[in-house]
Amino acid sequence: MSNEKNVAEQEEAVDTPQNEQSDADVEVVNADDVIIEDASDAGDESEQKIAELQAKLDETENKMLRAQADFDNFKRRSRLDQEAAQKYRAQSLVSEIIPALDNFERALQIEADNDQTKSLLQGMNMVYNQLVQALKNEGVEAINSVGEQFDPHLHQAVMQIEDENYESNSVVEELQKGYKLKDRVIRPAMVKVNQ
Structure with a gap:
């Protein structure tokens, strides 16, 4: 054991x-x-x-x-x-010159009755043409109105008349020229529009 x-x-x-x-x-x-x-x-x-x-x-x-x-x-x-x-650098200058162009256009519509007035009008016309050419060189152009269809972007309607010789909604008369600078409207044309 x-x-x-x-x-x-x-x-x-x-x-x-x-x-x-x-x-x-x-x-x-x-x-x-x-x-x-x-x-x-x-x-x-x-x-x-x-x-x-x-x-x-x-x-x-x-x-x-x-x-x-x-x-x-x-x-x-x-x-x-x-x-x-x-x-559009010339826009402000163009806006200030346009009223002077309007005044030139009004002055050139005067009837000349003597040689002195005719030579003065001829000189004014030359200055006017130079201004218009300088503005064209900058891209300014007048807006065509008479006979055109009314465009609220280009025209400002101040009167409406009824004339059978014109189509409906077309410009019958231009009261004040409008101008564009390239593709921008500087001043719309004031016009009469046919109903």
């Missing part, structure tokens, strides 16, 4: 270190599991940070593209404004 008892004690002695060792292995494995879990938590956090940074980057790129588009639009508008200013 003592043999059996010794064998049993040896088996217990052998079993105990193995059991302790396997418990230690289990603890290490459990520690690894904890480390792996901590690493996966850290991975989730880093993925969140990456997603946040990517969102901020996308937002910044979007803002940059909008700012670039706004700047391009500003440059285009500025260029168009400069072109319009260059194209």
